[in-house]
Amino acid sequence: MTLACPTARAFLARPCSAHPAPLDFAVVGLNHQTAPVEVRERAAVRASDEAAILAHLSRHAAEVMLLSTCNRTEVYLAGLRGDPVRAFEDAWGDALDDYLYVYRGDAAVTHLYRVAAGLDSLVVGETQIQGQVKRAWQAAHEHNPGGRLLNKVAQGALAAGKRVRSETGLSDRVVSVSGAAVELAQAALGDLASRTALILGAGETAELTLTHLRAAGVRDVVVVNRTEARARQLAEKVGGRVCAAEYLHEVLPEADVVIASSAAPHYVLHGEGVRAALGRRPERDMFLIDISVPRILDPNIADVAGAHLYNLDDLTAIVSRNLQSRRAALPHAEAIIREAVADLSRWHLTREAQLGRQRRELAVASA
Structure with missing residues (x-):
C-alpha cells in the first residue's frame, strides 16, 4: 500500500x-x-x-x-x-x-x-x-x-x-538615497554646474547617483571603480570620465564632491589621502558622502580640515522633508x-x- x-x-x-x-x-x-x-x-x-x-x-x-x-x-x-x-x-x-x-x-x-x-x-x-x-x-x-x-x-x-x-x-518624483545624497551636495555647494563630482563604484546605486548628478546640472563626473571596464561601461552609458582605482589619489584633488557607492571589504579612502588632495586645492573644501554599507570612506576623514564627511544616517533630515509630499498616499x-x-x-x-x-x-x- x-x-x-x-x-x-x-x-x-x-x-x-x-x-x-x-x-x-x-x-x-x-x-x-x-x-x-x-x-x-x-x-x-x-x-x-x-x-x-x-x-x-x-x-x-x-x-x-x-x-x-x-x-x-x-x-x-x-x-x-x-x-x-x-x-x-x-x-x-x-x-x-x-x-x-x-x-x-x-x-x-x-x-x-x-x-x-x-x-x-x-x-x-x-x-x-x-x-x-x-x-x-x-x-x-x-x-x-x-x-x-x-x-x-x-x-x-x-x-x-x-x-x-x-x-x-x-x-x-521619488527621491532615492542617491537622490538625497545629491540634494545634500547641492545644499552644501549650491549650483553644481561648475563642480566636479567623483563617483566611487559602478553598480546600480552608482548609476542612479550619476543620473541624479546629471539632473542636478553636474557636467564633469569621474567614475572610479576597481574594475576599470565596469567604470567605462557606466561612464559611456550615462556620461563621464573613467579612472582606474589605482589612480584615485591622482584625480581626487579635482573633486568637489565624492559620493561612495561600492562594495569593498575595507576602506578605500583614508584621512591622509584626503588631506593630501586638499593640499593641492587650497581654499576649496571637499564634501564626501558615503552611501556604502559597509562604509568605504574611513571615518577619520571627518578630522581633516576642509573635509566634510557624511554617511547614510546623515541623510535622514533630507528624507524626512521629502516625505511630506507623499504622506497623502x-x-x-x-x-x-x-x-x-x-x-x-x-x-x-x-x-x-x-x-x-x-x-x-x-x-x-x-x-
Missing part, C-alpha cells in the same frame, strides 16, 4: 484539528530604524558570501530568503526549526539581538509586503527595493526550488509592491497591503482545509 511510504506516514502524523495551523513564516532582521550604520555594516552581505549564508540558515528552516541592502539585512524563514534570532546570530557569528526585530505569521507577511512596496524604506516609496526583493527571491528559489510557501509569499509581495506604485502615485498604500495580506491568509486557510480533508480521507482509507 502507498501508505507504507515515509511521505504518507508523515502526512498522516500531522494532527487533525478544527483550527488550521498558523502560517509557518517568520522574519528576523535589522534596518535603519533599529540599528546605526556601524551596526548595519556588521551584518552586511557580500555577493560572494550569499550562498554560504543561505546554506547555513537552511539548517534552521525548510525555506530561506536573504534580503540585504544598504539599509537592512533580513532573513525570511518558512518551516522554522528553533529560534529565529539564534539562526540570524549563528549565521553572522555576532551578538546582534539588541538591534533585531522578529515577526511571525501574518505580521511577517505584512512586513515583507511593506518592504517590497517601499513603505519601510529610509526613503518611503523608493523603487530600488522592488528589484532587490525580486533578486533575493530568485536566489532563494535557486537554492531551494521546491519552497512553495516562500515562493507564494515573495510573489505576493512583489505584486503588492507593484500595485502600490501604480495605484497610489507614492513613487511619483500612505493610507491608500497601507490599504493595498492589508488587502494583499488578507488574500495570502485566505490562500493559507484554503490550503490547510484541503490538507486536512486529504488527511481524513487517507485515515479512513487506512482504517
